[in-house]
Amino acid sequence: MSKQINVALIGNPNTGKTSVFNALTGLNQKVGNYPGITVEKKEGSCKLTNGTKAHIIDLPGTYSLNASSLDESVVIELLLNKNDKDFPDVAVVVADVENLKRNLLIYTQIKNLEIPTILVINMADRMEKKGISLDINALEKELNTKIALISTRKKTGIDNLKALIEDYQSLNTEPCLNVSDIDPDYFKRLSDAFKNQLPYKLWLVITQDVNFGKIERDTFNQVEDFKTKSEADLKKLQQKETIKRYQFINNVLKKGLTVDLSTATDLRIKLDRILTHKVWGYAIFFVILFLMFQAVYEWAGPPTDLIDEAFASLADWVKNTLPAGAFTNLLSDGIIAGVGGVMVFIPPIAFLFLFIALLEESGYMSRVVFLMDNLMKRFGLSGKSVVPLISGNACAIPAVMAARNIENWKERLITILVTPFTTCSARLPVYVIIIALVIPEGSFLGMSYKALTLMGLYIIGFLTAIVSAYILNKILKIKSKSYFVIEMPSYKVPLFKNVAITVLEKTKTFVLEAGKIILAISIILWFLASYGPGENFNNAENIVKTEYPNLDETELDDKVASFKLESSYIGIIGKAIEPAIRPLGYDWKIGIGLVTSFAAREVFVGTLATIYSVGSANDNEDEDTIKSKMAVETHNNGTKVFTLASGISLLLFYAFAMQCMSTLAIVKRETNSWKWPLIQLGAMSGLAYIVALIAYQFLK
Amino acid sequence: MQYTLAHLKRGERAVITDVSSNLIPLKLLEMGCLPGNTVELVQLAPFKDPMYLNINGAHLAIRKETATLVLIEKIADE
Numbered sequence: 136m137s138k139q140i141n142v143a144l145i146g147n148p149n150t151g152k153t154s155v156f157n158a159l160t161g162l163n164q165k166v167g168n169y170p171g172i173t174v175e176k177k178e179g180s181c182k183l184t185n186g187t188k189a190h191i192i193d194l195p196g197t198y199s200l201n202a203s204s205l206d207e208s209v210v211i212e213l214l215l216n217k218n219d220k221d222f223p224d225v226a227v228v229v230a231d232v233e234n235l236k237r238n239l240l241i242y243t244q245i246k247n248l249e250i251p252t253i254l255v256i257n258m259a260d261r262m263e264k265k266g267i268s269l270d271i272n273a274l275e276k277e278l279n280t281k282i283a284l285i286s287t288r289k290k291t292g293i294d295n296l297k298a299l300i301e302d303y304q305s306l307n308t309e310p311c312l313n314v315s316d317i318d319p320d321y322f323k324r325l326s327d328a329f330k331n332q333l334p335y336k337l338w339l340v341i342t343q344d345v346n347f348g349k350i351e352r353d354t355f356n357q358v359e360d361f362k363t364k365s366e367a368d369l370k371k372l373q374q375k376e377t378i379k380r381y382q383f384i385n386n387v388l389k390k391g392l393t394v395d396l397s398t399a400t401d402l403r404i405k406l407d408r409i410l411t412h413k414v415w416g417y418a419i420f421f422v423i424l425f426l427m428f429q430a431v432y433e434w435a436g437p438p439t440d441l442i443d444e445a446f447a448s449l450a451d452w453v454k455n456t457l458p459a460g461a462f463t464n465l466l467s468d469g470i471i472a473g474v475g476g477v478m479v480f481i482p483p484i485a486f487l488f489l490f491i492a493l494l495e496e497s498g499y500m501s502r503v504v505f506l507m508d509n510l511m512k513r514f515g516l517s518g519k520s521v522v523p524l525i526s527g528n529a530c531a532i533p534a535v536m537a538a539r540n541i542e543n544w545k546e547r548l549i550t551i552l553v554t555p556f557t558t559c560s561a562r563l564p565v566y567v568i569i570i571a572l573v574i575p576e577g578s579f580l581g582m583s584y585k586a587l588t589l590m591g592l593y594i595i596g597f598l599t600a601i602v603s604a605y606i607l608n609k610i611l612k613i614k615s616k617s618y619f620v621i622e623m624p625s626y627k628v629p630l631f632k633n634v635a636i637t638v639l640e641k642t643k644t645f646v647l648e649a650g651k652i653i654l655a656i657s658i659i660l661w662f663l664a665s666y667g668p669g670e671n672f673n674n675a676e677n678i679v680k681t682e683y684p685n686l687d688e689t690e691l692d693d694k695v696a697s698f699k700l701e702s703s704y705i706g707i708i709g710k711a712i713e714p715a716i717r718p719l720g721y722d723w724k725i726g727i728g729l730v731t732s733f734a735a736r737e738v739f740v741g742t743l744a745t746i747y748s749v750g751s752a753n754d755n756e757d758e759d760t761i762k763s764k765m766a767v768e769t770h771n772n773g774t775k776v777f778t779l780a781s782g783i784s785l786l787l788f789y790a791f792a793m794q795c796m797s798t799l800a801i802v803k804r805e806t807n808s809w810k811w812p813l814i815q816l817g818a819m820s821g822l823a824y825i826v827a828l829i830a831y832q833f834l835k
Numbered sequence: 836m837q838y839t840l841a842h843l844k845r846g847e848r849a850v851i852t853d854v855s856s857n858l859i860p861l862k863l864l865e866m867g868c869l870p871g872n873t874v875e876l877v878q879l880a881p882f883k884d885p886m887y888l889n890i891n892g893a894h895l896a897i898r899k900e901t902a903t904l905v906l907i908e909k910i911a912d913e
Binding site for chain 2: 198199201203234236237240367370371373374377378381403404407408411412413501504505506508509512619620621622623624625
């Protein structure tokens, strides 16, 4: 007989809850979103010895059942809704042996819901070092439960936990303390009004501002009417409740826990003295940021190029092997190129999350928040926003994903929205070629004008991100309690398994979720560039041959490619937008470049190469050839296309415009709606247009 | 003079006397900031904000604005 039970893992952050989850499920896990919101839902399964399948949910880390964030409300919503398909048959509360007192608070709350509950005391391997000894029997007796003492690091106690889960029906569901004691009178009236309901459940409904399951809402609405105490009085009662719970916990721990401070060693004090130091703390943090930036920017380069080349050769191979035709083109230039365009992001994502997982796992990330909070809060950002903002200078995709580590939803959203302003590496090819073309030679204080311009663009990008954050913080009306109480966990050596699973999970999420959007858009763009209406497109070769009868084969191919692109749908769009971009100093050829580079900014250079018929020129000379072609480009009236004015205008346009479908796709996935990526697209590209317009009109 | 957590200097210790202000987030109490507990200021960020505290073994960082709400009595140096 096989049957399935639901197991919910509950516990404070930093208790190793996810390690327990990983130890139980291994790679049998998947990560998604809770419907309609952006809280990560982690679930997995494991087989128990009697053949029962345990479906395990790793609930977001929470300090108590009094929710102060979206993540925490998820926990309460599930625990109050017996009709939810995930409602746990057994709750497993994970506690860290070093912080047992605080970690037991939520345990006493869960017990009040009368759900069968197992207590896991994790990190048993640290007991000796910290001089801690436990009397498990006494604790089990006082807490009315079964305890699994485990160490995910030393891999001990997991089998015992599984056995306890299997035997969940024998658990005592009696609460540890009577919640009515905090105000007997009030609670008596409550239970008189709503018979057959647990007093603690009613209490949670009254005090919490969360959505409850539809089915039980009616009952809850009645409770709402019953609200006979002011918010201030309710808060006083909540404080009283918390103090009562701690009194109970202190009494329990007097009987079951002894700490011998004389044998305790404390690495934390020594490390914190340096890592949170006013000078050394920042110096070390910037070195780590620099390494992280280097990893995404440089170390990820070779594997990215390798993937890029592999897909390019695969596309070539398909083209040369399969019979020529529309299907082969779709496969090689549309699908394979599109999939390649998704895969090239894997190395930077993997590298960035390797760093982030190490920082989170070691406990260092909390120190970053401590160091950066004062500065970042002025802009409505979190201390953790530094990581996305800096890694955005390499690539916005992993940077936006990194924002997920920010607990506060408003701070997270602002970070996601402003990160794409930072100067990612895809802007570089565009910057380099235009700077080379329009910025004059010469130097100022030993730095060439060209270098200064490039540096200026990086600074503009970063400042725009910060200023936009400030503005968004003022205009976004999102209710979020943003008080700042952050735990400073003890330092730990990261567990390899946890780091590996994080890196794997993030990469998989990107490829599967953002990847399909990127693939779809790239196929559409490919189609628009490869097909066109009417004679001009279909008969391109003959038309070009008639017009230029004396060209050699390479020159002819280039001319045909250029003519075809011009007559394709995308070329027509580029021409159609010319009136709109004329005031910015651009012609229709640049217009086509703007449209194609919506796929990714660096495509701009390739598109211009095709349009100026230098597509198949020797690779090494490629850039110079395009440059010399661009340098002599003229408008119909004979004036140059690329002047200082139009060049600066174009540089600024690329600094601000949301020219990256992959970023839009990942923002869609991270905010769980099309609303934010579309607002981002409109606002960024609108800003780009206005700034480029002003710059051109001013300089021309 | 009535002292609050915001008056603590680095390395100083005190006993928490009152957390009943309505503006104190419940979360702070839940993380161990309760009357009767001893507190030590471990580290200050620049501009003395946030503050890194050790409250009876619970290590927390809070902003200065929250710290001004927690009343304390300083423990004189031995």
